[in-house]
Amino acid sequence: MSNRDDLREAADALAGSVVVCGLGAYADRLAGVTFRDARSATVSALLAEASDDSAGGSPPAAVVVALDPETVGEETDPLRALSGLGAFTVAVVPAGAADGDALPAVQDAVDAVLLAEGDAVEAAIRAFLATVQEPGFVNIDLTDAETVLSSGVAALGTGTADRDAPGTAVDAAFGGLPEGVDARRASAVLVDVVVDPDTSIAAATDVIVAVRERIGADANVIWGGTVDEAAAVELAVRLVVAGVSHAPPLAAGDPCPRCGEPLSTYRFGARETLSCDGCGYSGIVVRRD
Template sequence: MVSSEDLGRRAAALDGSVVVCGVDGDAAVPAGAFPGARVATVPELLSGRDADPGNDDADPGDDDAGDVAGVAAALVAVDPPLEGDRVLDALDGLDDLDAFVVAVAPAGVDPESLAAVRRRADATLLAGDGGPAEAIRTFLEAVQRPGFVNLDLADARTALSTGVAAVGTGTVARRGDADEAPALAVDAAFGRLPEGVDPAGASAALVDVVVDPETSIAAATDAIAAVRERIGADANVIWGGAVDESAEGEIGVRVVVADVEYAPPLAAGDPCPRCGAPLSAYAFGTRETLSCDGCGYSGIAIDRG
């Protein structure tokens, strides 16, 4: 069995080789928020400068800190508007970077902009309610945490290169019938996928299962089985698992499903699916209904909470 020290060394080997990028100083990637990763804007990365002097791995005085050749992956948080020069030119600038470039976009981005981003990155990841920063942290935790089965960047490249991907996390208490906990955690993770994502036909998935010391490792295989029931029958599922002593009485699942169908919910002002005219919103209590004044298309409900 691999020793815990060896597992720790494997995880630590990623330190400094992963860079979390904002396009030009976006608040979506606050310095210091991503342990084991450097933080920089795209121009800083390409020029060899660093935006996080407080990170020992990213000390501007360290000759290796700005070594572009040492970058294994660049996770780029992209915020709307995605059209125009700002975001797309930044991604174009990373084209010659010999690294795995993942563009992380917020939920609700329109499919045309998402397609333009995808053409300029090795992989595209849709974030959930927590936005790109939370999605990036979830991704990094999955590929950095040492465990009894490890995920790494090569696994991520294999899965995410198949198509647009989305990330979701779920944690449940292991109370009552403990056998139900893995499936419930998977349900919670899929429930936190970005709105508009349909994972049913996903052709690949990364799954990271975290259990407490009292939970059987078999819970991980139960969680994987529950994931397989929700995606394509022939999907490539790559999984990892870890024991976390701080996760008392809980089981957690991080899932990244790739090659998903994506149709973001419509909003007022969006083009009508039938005629292209801007949709209008009409309120009815706690709900809104979208309709088109031009062609009469209607009945699109929006939950306003």
């Protein structure tokens, strides 16, 4: 058996020990959705399995739970119950809903928080699972994910480019991070490089160099590499950047960060920003819902 076959066998063995759940609207949206190398379950079913002594089997190694944007911060009880299973619990949160006291409440209830762009929570879950479970010439596993995600709030971004332009793929991956995420002072990064069979491992090395140029010198970088025969001449980069700062852009009607009065939208040529009639604070980036 080849080394790649060994890794594939290990990933298949782990498949049943990673569970994907949803809360609120995501309980229905993820119902029946198939995830490679993971199984789907409702939160109630998973908790019932854990409390049923006759069920047998091993407890999950990790639980990835998608949070409803409308109820982020209000579902800490089921999150705490999931964390009580002893599994590594990751809450995937739409970045636009992670403001105010919501995000700290979620952080307090789980092991790790992963911000997703817009409403692309399912896509973020798939990218995260692929990063930590797909076999490769340099493998990343759940232990690596725990190491990185323990550094603080994380965000996920993906990017692709021609196989001869690894720096462009890295730029695209950082550009794909959720709006409002600042990765410059990230404390840890998980990097997965996906290449075609003809691409040299030197391309993966170039990716890591390009990633390090975008973050702090002391950040912990853990990387892996995967060969995808369907990738043709394209190179892909998946990033999980942890210990990031996050300040969701504001929208009209939100309180002014300076005085608290409602913000208003105004245009200056083709540019649209926010301003406050109360204190004159202006030039604020507009949130796109």
